[in-house]
Amino acid sequence: MTITYEYQNALYVNLTNRCNCACAFCLRQGKAEGSIYTQDSLWLEREPSRQEALDSFLSRDVCRYREIVFCGYGEPTFRLDDILWLVDQLKERFGTDLPPVRINTNGHANLILGRDVCPELAGRIDTLSISLNATDAASYTALCHPIQGEAAYQAMLDFAQESKAYVPHVVLTIVDKDKTPEEIQTCRDIAARLGVQLRVRSFIDS
């Protein structure tokens, strides 16, 4: 079972395959040849315990990586409590030598967990990379199929806006594939309105 894995000198962490979305482009579907996400090993036969995840970290030279990224083959914030516990454990051991910590997320943590988690990220998470994916709720829902329906789009935007009070780097991301220049500009405008960055990334990326 692959819990932590290296990619471009960062340490990626795979805690869950659960997700509340079913994005049309999702790399979990193995459509992107050559992507790290198509490796069968990233499908977990079961979710690792937080202790197993910590043991996986500690089997490595954690401080040599440029970044720690909670990502994986699903939405990591289904296990946010365990992520925060792990970060606390690692900070206790490595202090300021610990590389910056990022979560790649769909921005639905508050919906998934039923509480406002943003304050809990303070001092633990350095970067939130949040998938914006679309310029409006209807097209977002058609693309990502969140089980919460169209409300998930606004929830994601609210999460991005609120979390910037607690997390130093909040970035909205879009995939360039199938986006017009006008749509990309609209996404830039949305990010600017929320006071966060926009990152336009290629289809196969980290």
Ligand code: SF4
């Ligand atoms: S939110 Fe992420 S993990 Fe979930 S379906 Fe979409 S791309 Fe896949």
